[in-house]
Amino acid sequence: MSCEVIREQLHTLPLNELEPIREHLDGCLDCQGLVRLLADAESAIDLDLADFESERAFAGAWSEAETEPSTVPSNWRFPMTGVFVAIAAAASLLLALQPGTDVGPAPAVVPDCGELQSYEAKAMAGSLEGDDFQCVSDVAYGTGDQRGDATRVLLAHHWTAGEMQAWQTEARRYLDEIDASDPDLAYKFALHLLKQGDDEGAIAYADLAIEAAAGWTDESLASKRVYGVRKIQASAAQKLWRADVEAGRPADESRARTLALALDWLESAADADKDGAKASELCLSAGGTSEECASRGAASRGSGR
Ligand SMILES: [Zn+2]
Numbered sequence: 001m002s003c004e005v006i007r008e009q010l011h012t013l014p015l016n017e018l019e020p021i022r023e024h025l026d027g028c029l030d031c032q033g034l035v036r037l038l039a040d041a042e043s044a045i046d047l048d049l050a051d052f053e054s055e056r057a058f059a060g061a062w063s064e065a066e067t068e069p070s071t072v073p074s075n076w077r078f079p080m081t082g083v084f085v086a087i088a089a090a091a092s093l094l095l096a097l098q099p100g101t102d103v104g105p106a107p108a109v110v111p112d113c114g115e116l117q118s119y120e121a122k123a124m125a126g127s128l129e130g131d132d133f134q135c136v137s138d139v140a141y142g143t144g145d146q147r148g149d150a151t152r153v154l155l156a157h158h159w160t161a162g163e164m165q166a167w168q169t170e171a172r173r174y175l176d177e178i179d180a181s182d183p184d185l186a187y188k189f190a191l192h193l194l195k196q197g198d199d200e201g202a203i204a205y206a207d208l209a210i211e212a213a214a215g216w217t218d219e220s221l222a223s224k225r226v227y228g229v230r231k232i233q234a235s236a237a238q239k240l241w242r243a244d245v246e247a248g249r250p251a252d253e254s255r256a257r258t259l260a261l262a263l264d265w266l267e268s269a270a271d272a273d274k275d276g277a278k279a280s281e282l283c284l285s286a287g288g289t290s291e292e293c294a295s296r297g298a299a300s301r302g303s304g305r
Contacts, residue, residue, distance in 0.1 A: 126160030199236035227272040259286035
């Protein structure tokens with residue numbers, strides 16, 4: 001199997017059917033490098049989330065809201081158990097271009113550019129440049145049926161190339177104007193808004209991810225992602241609440257929202273088999289009762305709620 005075929009398969013194979021390319025990966029440094037590149041993008045997201053979780057802010061009680069946090073780096077480790085996990089993660093997160101099957105009767109041809117699919121490999125490697133980039137951009141900003149797929153090619157390119165400003169522009173345009181039903185993209189976009197300090201935006205696009213959560217067809221991946229989304233929302237709400245307190249503004253509303261989102265986070269922790277301690281602390285600090293803020297671990301499952 002050629003490297004080109006492997007690159008294609010990295011984002012078209014279902015997660016449970018990657019076995020056929022394992023042999024090639026074991027013997028090909030080039031493809032291993034690409035997988036690592038993709039996996040780094042995924043792990044960066046998890047790292048960001050872990051950072052937010054480890055922030056003292058989450059453990060800060062109401063009375064501590066005005067004290068400056070002294071953040072202690074977490075001892076979190078990237079839980080990647082092998083290149084295969086990385087592939088699965090990258091394939092699920094990066095892009096899910098349909099290989100030209102659902103386009104309808106018309107051939108998937110872009111005027112002057114050739115087939116859109118022929119740009120995927122370059123985009124996945126972050127090396128879509130010059131005329132290639134221009135062609136794909138023209139399609140992405142056109143009005144044709146392929147603007148969604150073209151935009152996904154741009155998204156993949158910007159993400160892998162680390163061009164995050166451009167990535168965010170395209171991600172927002174895609175979610176707002178083309179298709180809001182991609183939970184991975186909404187999730188990633190929400191996280192980036194959170195990092196940029198756009199807390200209201202982070203909550204809104206995380207909501208979008210929840211609405212589209214049916215798109216996470218793998219059950220264990222889905223619960224993990226929902227947990228991540230809920231954590232983003234709780235973190236954003238907590239920051240907004242804290243800003244109100246620090247500015248001396250009325251904070252009842254932002255506190256109440258923090259509580260509601262902390263409860264959502266708590267529930268998602270139970271569903272995802274995650275430690276709900278941080279969510280529980282936030283819940284309590286936002287005024288929840290010890291009963292409603294009790295970490296619902298294994299004990300709550302099977303209780304029919
Ligand atoms: Zn190869």
